Amino acid sequence: MTDTSYGLQELNDETRFGGEGELVERDIPQIDMSDYFNRKEEITEALWNAATEIGFFQLYNHGIPQDLIDEAFWLSGEFFDLPADAKAQYPLKPGTNAGWEYMEQVRPSTGTADRKESYQITLPRMSGLWPKGAEVPQFKEVLMAFERHNWALAMKVLSCFADRLGFATDFFTDGHDPDTKAYQSTLRLIHYLGMEDAKPADFKAWRAGAHTDFDCLTLLHQKPGQGGLQLCPGKDAKGRAIAWTDVPPLAGVVTCNIGDMLMRWSDDKLQSTLHRVRMPKPDDYLGPRYSMAYFAQANMDTLLEGPEGKYEPMTGHDYIQMRLGANFARQ
Numbered sequence: 093m094t095d096t097s098y099g100l101q102e103l104n105d106e107t108r109f110g111g112e113g114e115l116v117e118r119d120i121p122q123i124d125m126s127d128y129f130n131r132k133e134e135i136t137e138a139l140w141n142a143a144t145e146i147g148f149f150q151l152y153n154h155g156i157p158q159d160l161i162d163e164a165f166w167l168s169g170e171f172f173d174l175p176a177d178a179k180a181q182y183p184l185k186p187g188t189n190a191g192w193e194y195m196e197q198v199r200p201s202t203g204t205a206d207r208k209e210s211y212q213i214t215l216p217r218m219s220g221l222w223p224k225g226a227e228v229p230q231f232k233e234v235l236m237a238f239e240r241h242n243w244a245l246a247m248k249v250l251s252c253f254a255d256r257l258g259f260a261t262d263f264f265t266d267g268h269d270p271d272t273k274a275y276q277s278t279l280r281l282i283h284y285l286g287m288e289d290a291k292p293a294d295f296k297a298w299r300a301g302a303h304t305d306f307d308c309l310t311l312l313h314q315k316p317g318q319g320g321l322q323l324c325p326g327k328d329a330k331g332r333a334i335a336w337t338d339v340p341p342l343a344g345v346v347t348c349n350i351g352d353m354l355m356r357w358s359d360d361k362l363q364s365t366l367h368r369v370r371m372p373k374p375d376d377y378l379g380p381r382y383s384m385a386y387f388a389q390a391n392m393d394t395l396l397e398g399p400e401g402k403y404e405p406m407t408g409h410d411y412i413q414m415r416l417g418a419n420f421a422r423q
């Protein structure tokens with residue numbers, strides 16, 4: 093997968109980051125979101141520093157009820173436990189970010205499929221894709237509520253960036269309006285395959301190969317004890333020595349990172365950061381790994397135009413289609 097016809101620097105970079113690299117410890121800022129409206133200036137300062145430097149941060153007191161997170165994880169497990177032919181009733185339609193796929197995402201960095209399956213929810217595109225109530229009771233209701241909580245938290249974070257970029261406070265909220273058919277933010281449930289019976293060669297693969305996200309902002313829910321996520325900030329990634337840092341799957345935090353869409357939209361002020369999910373080592377927990385990621389991606393008809401006009405304006409639709417084309421095998 094070294095097709096460079098997409099013409100984007102970020103894609104060309106991805107093809108170079110398949111190796112193991114070095115490990116280094118770095119501080120991943122932890123940011124308190126409590127009392128948001130009164131503390132917004134202080135929160136904005138902390139978010140801005142994190143997003144312009146390492147591009148990753150962990151939010152606590154974030155307002156998404158822990159019970160809802162637990163329930164969403166439980167339903168995700170129930171769904172992935174269904175037999176393959178049941179899940180195959182809800183196939184990912186290429187280019188839509190909606191439905192189920194099994195080992196179809198090929199990363200330009202590795203050229204091989206991630207060892208995972210995923211089920212993606214992009215609300216306007218879910219016709220025929222929700223599992224039947226008898227298969228996973230309450231799935232649709234709970235995950236729709238969870239999706240909306242993630243949207244609300246993402247909009248709080250993006251509003252802080254809007255303030256600093258000189259946009260109106262609701263600028264990004266308007267650009268991610270969830271009540272229109274043009275909404276294309278995605279909740280992705282992910283199941284990385286257990287490695288208990290894997291062959292030695294399988295351990296050489298990646299659970300998720302090195303990549304940057306396409307979106308504006310990713311909110312990632314991890315399970316304590318199910319680590320493996322590693323990041324590599326851009327300023328290191330441009331050089332030869334690539335040093336990676338473990339992102340701990342702490343209880344009670346939502347791990348966030350900036351994606352390429354917001355990097356472009358902010359005239360490169362906010363940093364989209366390379367990350368990956370490594371395989372467990374032989375002494376690590378070898379069981380399956382579950383995570384849930386909400387990708388805030390500007391609506392299809394939103395024009396991405398930076399405050400200083402560094403890049404040609406482009407719609408959210410054109411941007412996402414360009415990036416999806418490079419990542420899914422069946423495209």
Ligand SMILES: O=C(O)CCC(=O)C(=O)O
Pocket residue numbers: 280282300305312314321367368369383384385
């Ligand atoms: O599962 C994780 O911890 C990270 C997933 C991820 O980076 C992605 O799906 O873009």
Ligand SMILES: [Fe+2]
Pocket residue numbers: 303304305310367
């Ligand atoms: Fe990612």
